[in-house]
Amino acid sequence: MVIFYLVFVLIWLVWTIMYWHTLMRIQFYIGLVLLLGLWEHFTLIAIYGNLQTMGTVSPSAVYFAELIACVKRTLARLLVLIACLGYGVTIPxxxxxxxxxxxxxxxxxxxxxxxxxMARVHNPRFHTTQFVLATLFPLMCLDAAIMWWIFVYLARTLRETRLRHSLIKHNLYRNFSYVLVIVSLVSVVFMVWSIMAFKRHFCIRNWHLLWIDDAFWQILFLIIMAVIIVMWRPTDSNREYAYSLLDGPLMDANEDENDIILENLTAADGK
Structure with missing residues (x-):
């Protein structure tokens, strides 16, 4: 995994240097998430290397790696959310x-x-305590709420770009919506399979498949970042995607006015 992140970071760094004067703000956030992913996996390599040579693992190093992963997960969700809001593309x-x-x-x-x-790292695998459940349930609810917000504001951004006849921006977000739908469906299917394979029985028969349960989410996250890198890559045509004053004041700080304007435009467009 570290090789993929290293390649992504180097490619993104080269693009950033080449197109420095046309960069959008969201592209800096993408670079930050990539750096955190690289940092996380370098830390894991150091942990596993020490385990292989010394036979021991430093608990503080494991907690530190988990902390980096938590920061990365948080910023990655915020990145997708602000991307669906149209940050830097439809709103300045x-x-x-x-x-x-x-x-x-x-x-x-x-x-x-x-x-x-931290609770997951501290407790043995599949040893569910009340504290683990108390932290897992609200996290799942918040994750679901974030996904709901992502699709709601992605639909709003798609409608806005369509009403403005911004075909390039509309195609960008339409393709991104396809990716998010596919990722969501694949995630649900995998979670059902994981529950059926590992969570139903006290004695795990498919123990040799446990590595898939660990690797799937890392690979899926890497695929999402690869798609974001391709879609929001720095190019000479960044100005075609970046927010322009010619787009008009449809997305202002007042969300109530935005909804009224969008409803009026939708009604006029339907006529």
């Missing part, structure tokens, strides 16, 4: 309202995912 900035919302969502998610991650 998040504004005070959505900045505070993202800050609140990110803070709560980071606290919950850190508690769940």
């Amino acid at each position: 900035r998040l504004g005070k309202i959505w900045f505070r919302r993202c800050l609140a969502i990110g803070s709560v998610y980071f606290i919950l995912v850190t508690m769940e991650g």
Whole structure:
């Protein structure tokens, strides 16, 4: 995994240097998430290397690697959320309202995912305690809420780009919506399979498949980042995707006015 992250970081760094003057703000956040992923897997390599040579693992190193993973998971979800909001493409900035919302969502998610991650690392595998359940259930609820917000605002951004006849931007978000739908369906199917294979029985018969349960989410996250890298890569045509004042003030800080404008435009478009 570290090789893939290293390749992604190097490619993104080269693109960033080549197209520095046309970069969008969201592309800096993509680079940050890639660096965190690389840092996480370098830490894991050091942990496994020490285990292979010395036969011991430092608990502090394991907790540190989990903490990096929690930061990466938090920022990755916020990255997808602000991307679906149209940040840097249909809106020049998040504004005070959505900045505070993202800050609140990110803070709560980071606290919950850190508690769940530390409890998971501390306890033996498949040893479910009340504390683990108490941290896992609200985390799952918040994850579901974030996914719901992502699809809601992605649909709004698609509608906005269609009403503005911004075909390039509309195609970008339409393709991204296809990816998110496929990823969501694959995740649900895998979770059902994982529950049927590992969670139903006290004695796990398919123990030789446990590595799939660990590797799947890492691979899926890597695929999502690869898609984001391809779609939001820095190019000479960044200005075709970046927000322009010619797009008009459809997305302003006042969300109520935005909804009214969008409803009026939709009604006019239907006529």
